[in-house]
Amino acid sequence: MKRFIGFIKKEFYHIFRDRRSLFILFGMPIAQIMLFGFAITNEINNVDIAILDHSKDATTEEIINKIAASKYFSIKQIIEKEADIETIFKKGHVKAVLNFEKDFSKNLIKENKATVQIITDATDPNTANTISNFVNAILQKYQQELNKEITIAYQIIPQTRMVYNPELKSVYMFVPGVMTIILMLVSAMMTSISITKEKELGTMEILLVSPIKPFQVIIGKVFPYIFLSIINAVVIVLLSIFIFKMPVQGSLLLLGLESVLFIISALALGILISTISATQQTAMMISLMGLMLPVILLSGFIFPITSMPFPLQVISNIIPAKWFIIIIKGIMLKGVGLQYVWKETLILLGMTVFFIALSIKKYKIRLE
Amino acid sequence: MKTILYIIQKEFKQIFRNKGMLPIIFVLPLLQLVILSNAATFEVKNIKFGYIDHDHTSTSRALIEKFNASTYFDVLTDFPSEELASSEMLKGKVDVVLEIPHYFERDLQKDKYNKLGITINAIDGAAAGVENVYVTQIVQSFNQQIKTDLLQISDKQIQPISIATIPLFWYNKTLNYKTFMVPGILVLLVTMITLFLSGMNIVREKEIGTLEQINVTPIKKSQFIIGKLFPFWVIGMGLLTVGLILAKLIFNVPMIGSLPLLYLYTSIYILVILGIGLFISNFTDTQQQAMFIAWFFTVIFILMSGLFTPIESMPEWAQIVTEFNPIKYFVEVMRMVMLKGAGFTDILPQLLKTLFYAIVMNSLAVWSYKKTS
Numbered sequence: 026m027k028r029f030i031g032f033i034k035k036e037f038y039h040i041f042r043d044r045r046s047l048f049i050l051f052g053m054p055i056a057q058i059m060l061f062g063f064a065i066t067n068e069i070n071n072v073d074i075a076i077l078d079h080s081k082d083a084t085t086e087e088i089i090n091k092i093a094a095s096k097y098f099s100i101k102q103i104i105e106k107e108a109d110i111e112t113i114f115k116k117g118h119v120k121a122v123l124n125f126e127k128d129f130s131k132n133l134i135k136e137n138k139a140t141v142q143i144i145t146d147a148t149d150p151n152t153a154n155t156i157s158n159f160v161n162a163i164l165q166k167y168q169q170e171l172n173k174e175i176t177i178a179y180q181i182i183p184q185t186r187m188v189y190n191p192e193l194k195s196v197y198m199f200v201p202g203v204m205t206i207i208l209m210l211v212s213a214m215m216t217s218i219s220i221t222k223e224k225e226l227g228t229m230e231i232l233l234v235s236p237i238k239p240f241q242v243i244i245g246k247v248f249p250y251i252f253l254s255i256i257n258a259v260v261i262v263l264l265s266i267f268i269f270k271m272p273v274q275g276s277l278l279l280l281g282l283e284s285v286l287f288i289i290s291a292l293a294l295g296i297l298i299s300t301i302s303a304t305q306q307t308a309m310m311i312s313l314m315g316l317m318l319p320v321i322l323l324s325g326f327i328f329p330i331t332s333m334p335f336p337l338q339v340i341s342n343i344i345p346a347k348w349f350i351i352i353i354k355g356i357m358l359k360g361v362g363l364q365y366v367w368k369e370t371l372i373l374l375g376m377t378v379f380f381i382a383l384s385i386k387k388y389k390i391r392l393e
Numbered sequence: 394m395k396t397i398l399y400i401i402q403k404e405f406k407q408i409f410r411n412k413g414m415l416p417i418i419f420v421l422p423l424l425q426l427v428i429l430s431n432a433a434t435f436e437v438k439n440i441k442f443g444y445i446d447h448d449h450t451s452t453s454r455a456l457i458e459k460f461n462a463s464t465y466f467d468v469l470t471d472f473p474s475e476e477l478a479s480s481e482m483l484k485g486k487v488d489v490v491l492e493i494p495h496y497f498e499r500d501l502q503k504d505k506y507n508k509l510g511i512t513i514n515a516i517d518g519a520a521a522g523v524e525n526v527y528v529t530q531i532v533q534s535f536n537q538q539i540k541t542d543l544l545q546i547s548d549k550q551i552q553p554i555s556i557a558t559i560p561l562f563w564y565n566k567t568l569n570y571k572t573f574m575v576p577g578i579l580v581l582l583v584t585m586i587t588l589f590l591s592g593m594n595i596v597r598e599k600e601i602g603t604l605e606q607i608n609v610t611p612i613k614k615s616q617f618i619i620g621k622l623f624p625f626w627v628i629g630m631g632l633l634t635v636g637l638i639l640a641k642l643i644f645n646v647p648m649i650g651s652l653p654l655l656y657l658y659t660s661i662y663i664l665v666i667l668g669i670g671l672f673i674s675n676f677t678d679t680q681q682q683a684m685f686i687a688w689f690f691t692v693i694f695i696l697m698s699g700l701f702t703p704i705e706s707m708p709e710w711a712q713i714v715t716e717f718n719p720i721k722y723f724v725e726v727m728r729m730v731m732l733k734g735a736g737f738t739d740i741l742p743q744l745l746k747t748l749f750y751a752i753v754m755n756s757l758a759v760w761s762y763k764k765t766s
Contacts, residue, residue: 046682053689060693064711067435067519067702088556114563115735117725120705133554140557147562148732150570151435152703157560158526164556172553181456181501181539183532185511185525188482193518210688218681225601306593307413309684313589314417317691318425318581322432327701329520331439331467333432340428351485358516361483 032245054207061203062269066195069155074121075102080129097159114146121145121156189358200265201353202326205346209291212254216295217312218305219246239388247292254288274360287349293380300387320346400620422582434570437523443470443487448497465527488514571644576727577700579636587629591670592687622667629663649734658726665719668754675761694720
């Protein structure tokens, strides 16, 4: 036991002697969460659009004013002919063009019907679809104003209640995701080189001939990083509460414990990478190239998992970040207790045990 | 010239000798391109749907049937009580709950008007907005249906004024997400590989101690740097090529524009990334530090590139920050050229900015390399 404590002490010294790394380790996540928390949103607003008005009458003018007044659009250009649409789309200046037919007002009065085309640059399908829907909604509302005197019988009006995030703030979606990505990658990257570094610098042999047991080496290596990551997690949680006004509806203690569990699972994953790679470079590349995109794309951080094809939904289950995101959103936004997230917690716990056991096993193999 | 060729030869040999790295450089990125491009979709479908029917009449059943028939709503659960529905929503088992009040049919006939309770889990605000639109559409079409069913002769029918909107989706008629995402994800993979490899390269020699040996040889610094970075430039271009082939073969991504133009742009773009990598290498002592910094910038570059979330929605200051993001320009150029067929003059602004960026980064990198050694 005394030897083991000595070993942990040595590991601590190693880490704290390298001030530059420590600065990077703590400075970067703070800078990132500040940057992303404020900048990233998938809300659509201030989309630049162009108008092609073949009619130029009072009605189209009124509609154009309504569109310009909405916070979703800003009218950037008025164009005169169809051929210009292609040019401005290719340059990427606007995302959509509203094309009013000739005699718009006249048609509306004579035939009770007039047509407007919403031409969108659908290389970005999401934006295109949303623009289309928003313009539609503005026109529908205008249409209702025109039809005021006609009461339409038999109407069911849906009364929608948005729960857990009534203002539909996208920061509630992104802050937990960014927290998760930062904790996951920083933790995994820290430990992923811990054992390879000893291999590459030649100090591994000394460890191997020492009387410290393999599992003690592994635990000893993880231990100091748990402290570092906890400090990191605390800073991130404080930032998200005080700067981004994220609520913590549930228990702060539970949030803390779950974060520790997640950190340990990420550190253990790093150790596993460390035991299977020969050089620091390989270890770094596995943890960066191998983890970054899957964690961003498959964790439900940006893209909803339920919309993915079935095989990918299955694969997403092996991403620890997915479970942690469910847990923190549950605790922070829904205010649930352990009785609602015990399954996710158990899965994370199982993964952690699995990573550690596999690391110890792999480490032993190298001993023989 | 001969010296550079020797260094290049040596570097290539080193890369290909490291059997552990080969699959990471060549297989992992392409595998991710093929698999992960399928994950990136904002489409909202398979919405977990539940309902509480307090009315149990033919009208309430017809309404539920409308939802059942819709392709967006997936699992239909019949909740006996509100408590159970909200508890299931807490667990994440259901995302939209419809509540049909008592006497729904009777009141509708009496008042010709009625209200309906919809509860939506709005943690993902964007998805909740779309779900709300779907629900409204279904209820509106149900309104049309009951109007014709229940309308009495006494009700005068007046033709309301209607503005017809025709949505036209250019360049991507079927709103296919893969067409949009594959070029972008390819950009990420090319960037990540070239940045991580070049960022770690020189600091690795520093850490192991071989850099000093090279410094005492008669090789010029410029020769050394070019020799070091050229192999990564080749790897980047190779990755782009294989990626484009896969994009065409597997995802059938349209390639309307000129491929030589795309290659011209990429060849300059990779120089920017190599410059950044070298710069990072110069200012760090260990591979770990280099990787942390490379990671820091990559995450920022990715999330602020307009690849996943639109740049126009960002606050003004953040939009200014994105001007310094090389990935942003590459993503724009890829999508413009491949999907819209943009030509040389269309991408000229991006091309010039990237060229300028390349010159600045590489000058800085070479200058700082001299200083530190």
